Amino acid sequence: MNIHSIHIRVITAPLKKPFETALETITKREAIIVEVRDKDGLSGWGEVVAFSSPWYTEETIQTCYMVLKEYLIPALCKTTMKHPSDVQLFFSRIRGNHMAKSGLEAAVWDLYSKQINIPLHKLFGGTREEIETGVVIASHSLELALSQIESYKQDGYKRYKVKIHPQTAVEFVGHIRECYPNLPLMVDANSAFSLEEVDILKKLDSFQLMMIEQPLEHDDLLNHRQLQKQLSTPICLDESITSFQMVKNAVVLESCQIVTLKMGRVGGWTQALNIHQYCFERNIPIWCGGMIEFGISRAHNIALASLEGFTLPGDISSSDRYWEEDIIEPLIKVKEGKIPLSSKPGIGYEVSYVALRNLTIHEENFRI
Numbered sequence: 001m002n003i004h005s006i007h008i009r010v011i012t013a014p015l016k017k018p019f020e021t022a023l024e025t026i027t028k029r030e031a032i033i034v035e036v037r038d039k040d041g042l043s044g045w046g047e048v049v050a051f052s053s054p055w056y057t058e059e060t061i062q063t064c065y066m067v068l069k070e071y072l073i074p075a076l077c078k079t080t081m082k083h084p085s086d087v088q089l090f091f092s093r094i095r096g097n098h099m100a101k102s103g104l105e106a107a108v109w110d111l112y113s114k115q116i117n118i119p120l121h122k123l124f125g126g127t128r129e130e131i132e133t134g135v136v137i138a139s140h141s142l143e144l145a146l147s148q149i150e151s152y153k154q155d156g157y158k159r160y161k162v163k164i165h166p167q168t169a170v171e172f173v174g175h176i177r178e179c180y181p182n183l184p185l186m187v188d189a190n191s192a193f194s195l196e197e198v199d200i201l202k203k204l205d206s207f208q209l210m211m212i213e214q215p216l217e218h219d220d221l222l223n224h225r226q227l228q229k230q231l232s233t234p235i236c237l238d239e240s241i242t243s244f245q246m247v248k249n250a251v252v253l254e255s256c257q258i259v260t261l262k263m264g265r266v267g268g269w270t271q272a273l274n275i276h277q278y279c280f281e282r283n284i285p286i287w288c289g290g291m292i293e294f295g296i297s298r299a300h301n302i303a304l305a306s307l308e309g310f311t312l313p314g315d316i317s318s319s320d321r322y323w324e325e326d327i328i329e330p331l332i333k334v335k336e337g338k339i340p341l342s343s344k345p346g347i348g349y350e351v352s353y354v355a356l357r358n359l360t361i362h363e364e365n366f367r368i
């Protein structure tokens with residue numbers, strides 16, 4: 001492959017409003033933007049979706065930066081790659097660090113699909129012309145949650161996900177159901193429950209929820225298996241889905257009925273495609289999760305969600321859901337709950353160097 005240099009930028013931006021989960025409240029976001037350039041002036045783009053601190057995953061912006069600089073980029077410089085799938089070969093010699101790997105691999109795939117002049121979603125066999133999407137309501141205040149649902153309904157989102165907490169879940173979800181009897185609604189507990197609180201979770205069974213996302217500990221497949229036997233609402237695993245192997249474990253153990261796929265958490269496109277194929281062959285519904293990301297990661301997610309097995313709307317919202325200023329053009333805009341697939345090569349969106357420059361706090365260039 002023709003690769004000339006790699007440029008990484010750390011960017012930071014405030015969220016339009018605080019994002020409140022059972023674990024943490026997010027008010028600003030950092031990301032590492034990876035740009036892989038070829039000799040002809042084409043650029044491929046990836047985004048590292050780790051958070052600034054390890055509240056959600058072990059990886060952070062700092063660990064990803066270090067791993068990219070000390071291991072992944074030097075390994076890529078040493079290898080003569082024929083095809084982006086070769087990236088997996090040198091990844092396999094570095095354990096874990098999935099989000100760092102994913103950001104770099106995504107940029108290589110984007111560059112490659114621009115070099116051969118086809119859209120990324122076509123390269124991976126996406127079958128959709130448009131994807132259906134959902135939105136996340138992350139507010140501890142019922143009043144704010146209700147007003148957010150009301151305003152997102154204007155964009156026609158196909159699925160609404162609210163964050164819940166054991167102390168308030170039944171009342172909170174009950175109120176929302178009363179106001180919106182037919183809303184396609186699901187809840188995300190971000191592992192705030194224990195198996196002793198099964199009675200609370202059973203009460204949620206009466207609210208016709210599409211699913212309950214990650215009620216128990218992030219790495220606990222056994223108790224999720226026990227819980228699923230006692231609930232009629234399908235359990236969807238999010239935090240637990242850290243690799244292709246973990247998906248197979250969860251499916252064989254019957255720890256969940258639905259899988260949330262976050263490309264960053266499983267280590268990139270290649271792993272995500274393996275998981276998609278495995279679930280598709282077994283009729284296990286999957287959907288594309290979100291990480292409060294900027295437009296580059298969203299664009300990759302849109303391409304991923306165009307694959308046939310993504311039968312449920314994902315957490316892929318408009319650019320203006322989180323940002324005053326996103327880094328891509330055009331901005332992502334959800335209309336009637338849908339986003340059309342771009343017919344341009346690669347991720348199908350241009351990256352704005354002006355917007356990037358405004359948000360960059362640190363950058364470094366590596367010659368291959």
Ligand code: OSB
Pocket residue numbers: 056135136188190238289290291292293315316317
């Ligand atoms: O649990 O799905 C989650 C955001 C940050 C960390 C964890 C989660 C989320 C979301 C997705 O809910 C939000 C989004 O990107 O729209």
Ligand code: MG
Pocket residue numbers: 188190213214238239
């Ligand atoms: Mg979740």
